[in-house]
Amino acid sequence: MTTTEQSYAMSPQLADTVKKYQQTSAFVGLVFLALTISGYFFVGAQQFLRAYLVGCFFWFGAGIGCLGLLMVHLVTGGAWGMMIRRPLEAGTKTLYVMWLAFLPLLLMAPKLYLWADPAHAADKIVQAKALYLNMPFFWLRWVIYGAVWLGLTTLLNKWSKLEDETKSTDYSKKLEALSAPGIVAFFLTITFASVDFLMSLDPTWASTIYGFMQAVGAGLTALALIIAVLAMMTKYAPMDHAVTKKHLHDLGKLMFAFVMLWAYLNFSQLLIIWSGNLPQEITWYIRRLNGGWEWVSLSLLLLHFALPFALLLSQSLKRNANTISRIAIFIVCIRVVDLIWLVEPNFTSVDHPLLAISWLDLTAPIGFGGLWLALFFRALPERPLLPLGAPDLQKALNHGRDH
Numbered sequence: 001m002t003t004t005e006q007s008y009a010m011s012p013q014l015a016d017t018v019k020k021y022q023q024t025s026a027f028v029g030l031v032f033l034a035l036t037i038s039g040y041f042f043v044g045a046q047q048f049l050r051a052y053l054v055g056c057f058f059w060f061g062a063g064i065g066c067l068g069l070l071m072v073h074l075v076t077g078g079a080w081g082m083m084i085r086r087p088l089e090a091g092t093k094t095l096y097v098m099w100l101a102f103l104p105l106l107l108m109a110p111k112l113y114l115w116a117d118p119a120h121a122a123d124k125i126v127q128a129k130a131l132y133l134n135m136p137f138f139w140l141r142w143v144i145y146g147a148v149w150l151g152l153t154t155l156l157n158k159w160s161k162l163e164d165e166t167k168s169t170d171y172s173k174k175l176e177a178l179s180a181p182g183i184v185a186f187f188l189t190i191t192f193a194s195v196d197f198l199m200s201l202d203p204t205w206a207s208t209i210y211g212f213m214q215a216v217g218a219g220l221t222a223l224a225l226i227i228a229v230l231a232m233m234t235k236y237a238p239m240d241h242a243v244t245k246k247h248l249h250d251l252g253k254l255m256f257a258f259v260m261l262w263a264y265l266n267f268s269q270l271l272i273i274w275s276g277n278l279p280q281e282i283t284w285y286i287r288r289l290n291g292g293w294e295w296v297s298l299s300l301l302l303l304h305f306a307l308p309f310a311l312l313l314s315q316s317l318k319r320n321a322n323t324i325s326r327i328a329i330f331i332v333c334i335r336v337v338d339l340i341w342l343v344e345p346n347f348t349s350v351d352h353p354l355l356a357i358s359w360l361d362l363t364a365p366i367g368f369g370g371l372w373l374a375l376f377f378r379a380l381p382e383r384p385l386l387p388l389g390a391p392d393l394q395k396a397l398n399h400g401r402d403h
Contacts, residue, residue: 014236054340080254082392148185164387246399259308
């Protein structure tokens with residue numbers, strides 16, 4: 001075993017590859033963010049903000065999903081999480097920037113959110129929800145979210161580093177003790193953030209399952225991204241020796257579970273609302289099942305659920321780094337379509353819904369994606385690629401090996 005394998009530091013070849021990914025991502029991100037910003041002047045403020053919301057919330061979801069998965073692993077253990085713990089930690093560090101990225105949405109809220117526009121202050125529904133949907137409370141909640149997300153991120157990364165340096169189980173216990181209530185805080189904050197930034201686009205509609213759907217979607221996005229990164233790293237030392245087919249298989253099964261859970265929650269919401277047939281609820285789906293949006297809905301059914309479901313049933317596809325990486329990247333792409341489907345129909349007429357997607361809906365996710373990946377690949381080489389101080393590291397390394 002080489003020194004690199006023993007220390008699990010990034011090999012020079014992998015470090016060069018990660019550096020190239022970082023530089024390319026940063027360049028693409030800057031170019032497409034500049035194109036997106038230009039849309040404010042050429043297309044209009046509201047369309048710009050709609051696309052900005054799609055790109056910002058999607059890649060924020062990738063970061064917050066990494067935080068949620070990291071805490072789940074720290075509480076439950078498991079070899080699957082040991083192999084992706086460092087990439088998950090790198091993903092959480094993007095939250096420092098992604099939390100701030102919400103600022104334009106708060107500053108220009110009246111141009112995007114009907115309840116924040118003084119012209120609609122007399123609306124009966126807006127008035128009924130004014131205790132929650134008002135700008136001072138909106139700002140306060142954003143600050144609280146940041147305190148929770150960044151506080152958890154800072155402590156988890158700090159103690160993980162100390163766990164490596166000291167090899168003390170005291171820090172392992174601290175990580176587990178913080179993660180248990182942290183998971184509760186994660187679900188509460190992402191639920192309210194989803195209500196604030198997404199569901200409140202239509203203040204006439206509400207769903208009690210909406211926040212959990214967004215939490216599951218964020219977890220799926222994060223897991224798919226991290227699986228793609230891990231598959232890339234298995235081509236280089238030291239991860240080519242550390243990651244086994246069994247690790248990939250376990251991660252593939254977890255991604256399969258997230259795909260099924262996403263489909264179950266979406267179907268449950270549709271079934272309950274459609275069977276209730278209440279005007280204030282059913283209009284949300286009328287916008288998404290007419291005027292061309294029905295084809296987007298069908299594509300989500302086929303490509304977000306049916307196709308990944310069929311592919312991930314195969315054990316051989318899950319155990320192959322190349323194939324599971326391609327499936328994961330495909331899932332990330334279709335996740336963007338899902339978020340566009342959640343945002344854009346809110347701005348079309350219920351009586352005459354019309355599929356209208358701007359070029360900004362493409363540039364914004366790519367721009368924010370470049371920024372997110374640049375931050376991610378910058379953070380990834382800072383630490384050994386495996387948690388050297390974790391008590392179950394050796395057990396995780398032996399997972400799936402013949403003895």
